[in-house]
Amino acid sequence: MDFDQLSTERPTLSRKEPEQVLHEVFGYETFRPLQGEIIHEVVNGGDALVLMPTGGGKSLCYQVPALVRAGTAVVISPLIALMQDQVAALNELGVRASFLNSTMDYAQARDTENALMTGELDLLYCAPERLIQPRTIDLLHNASISLFAIDEAHCVSQWGHDFRSDYLELSLLAEQFPGVPRIALTATADERTRKEIAERLSLTRARHFVSGFDRPNIQYRISPKTNANKQLLDFIKAEHDGDCGIVYCMSRNKVDATARMLADKGYTALPYHAGLNAMERARNQERFLREDGVIVVATIAFGMGIDKPDVRFVAHLDLPKSLEAYYQETGRAGRDGKPSTAWMVYGLQDVIKLRQMLEASMGNDQFKRVERQKLDAMLGLCEVTSCRRQVLLRYFGDVLDRPCGNCDTCLNPPDTWDGTVAVQKALSCVFRTGQRYGVTYLIDVLRGSENERIRQFGHDKVSTYGIGTELSVNEWKSVFRQLVANGYLRADPEGYGSLQLTEQCRPLLKGNEPIQLRKDPAPVKSSGRASSGSARTKISDQITDQAGWDALRACRKSLAEQQGVPPYVIFHDTTLFDMLERRPTTLSELAEVNGVGAAKLEKYGEIFLQTLGDLAPG
Incomplete structure (x- = not known):
């Protein structure tokens, strides 16, 4: 980035309240639930562990404190490729932000480091592998640091799906910078993972803020x-x-x-x-x-x-x-x-493949046990x-x-049916054929298919041959899928795709336990019934002035191309829609549009007012 284009003066911003920063910089009137509490905790020097769903506004939880507290906020982010867009979006808001990562040449890195040392940055994004280098730590010790934000904090969990070994080293921040507040943020963590994040990042004394995980839209x-x-x-x-x-x-x-x-x-x-x-x-x-x-x-x-x-x-x-x-x-x-x-x-093959991958992995017994529990929970959601x-x-x-x-x-509530007899037939067929065959072959036996392979192995003589003609091939696939998903059958760990009985299936096989199965529904197009009012109404369905909407989007696209940023960095669709609804005619009226902060008002206000002025009356 070009630091010559950024003002190095921010004499009054650090004395502003978080609510002022929210309105003047980001263009929003009020904080979302928990945001205000989190921000005030960090502004006052406290540590925080934040769990907030994607789209819930996690970034503001460290960006606002970064603009209130004196010094530079350091944001640890795991993906180098996305830092540039995050920094570009902040620069559009008039925030002095940059990044340090391996994509930069020597001159670019030196300029960024100089800007950090001279207090010309509000936020510095850094990859974890860059941050833990001794040279970077020395650099930070010689700068004024306002806070550390550890984004995607679940990456520290060795049980997690996005584990990054470099995150394990981030506990050094507590040791090296004991007086600097730290905030760890993630959208995904169960109770076990939350505890692991707190322990590994030395945040056991931090306040925990757990927002609702629901995404009703x-x-x-x-x-x-x-x-x-x-x-x-x-x-x-x-x-x-x-x-x-x-x-x-x-x-x-x-x-x-x-x-x-x-x-x-x-x-x-x-x-x-x-x-x-x-x-x-x-x-x-x-x-x-x-x-x-x-x-x-x-x-x-x-x-x-x-x-x-x-x-x-x-x-x-x-x-x-x-x-x-x-x-x-x-x-x-x-x-x-x-x-x-x-x-x-x-489908069934997904379940078999994942179970085989799990059992064949190099993890120890504890790892495999945890992974089985996670896969079982995923299958539970499906069925x-x-x-x-x-x-x-x-x-x-x-x-x-x-x-x-x-x-x-x-x-479209699914129907269930009494699958006790069908399940007994399926499990018995697995047993009678020696637990050495996959689902397609087993269904052929159950349905009495006359093929050479079945005759060759003598399975046209077993008691389960032809006893399952009452169900279609797809219905039998559903039965086997649910038996595997619920742990009554398992895939051969050697990887040949054959199904084997588990101890859990014994009561079913003996007829001592009934079982209800899910009836796979016929594909039905969603009714799109609303659950949360306007959140369930598409913007495109609310547009009453299509020409005006197209003109605002064209204006945004042109500006985005000039700036070399994605269109949403200029304004989100929701902001354009609010403009179209309000039809502001002055800069002060445009400033009231949700998502229009002071920097964007100054940069783009006149051109959007002109675009709105050129529209036919709405």
């Missing part, structure tokens, strides 16, 4: 996997045509194939995974952040720290390993609070017949008193 939907590509296409075409979204796949090959499939159907779909070269990954991420209607197809390598507010859907074509991973990934949708969808298809949101929130220690009305099990 996200609609959660999970369906059995039949034809994943067709299901994905039907979903996007029916509900999110032209929208920005993320599609997660387990493997790099599947990422590439899915991106090609979507591109062939006319969508702007870009792959993202560790197998691509760094330049292509950066280019695809850049297009996703700056263009409208881009779909990124990715492995879990993509997404942490993504600040794009208008991601309208997150789709999973494979089962995540844990509810932490699922919540983190789906949380990248709808950061602007507007209606968004978390959509997933999963639940009650409100999915209640199950998801309960996992994180949050309580929703009543069904949400905005997940598939609320909108």
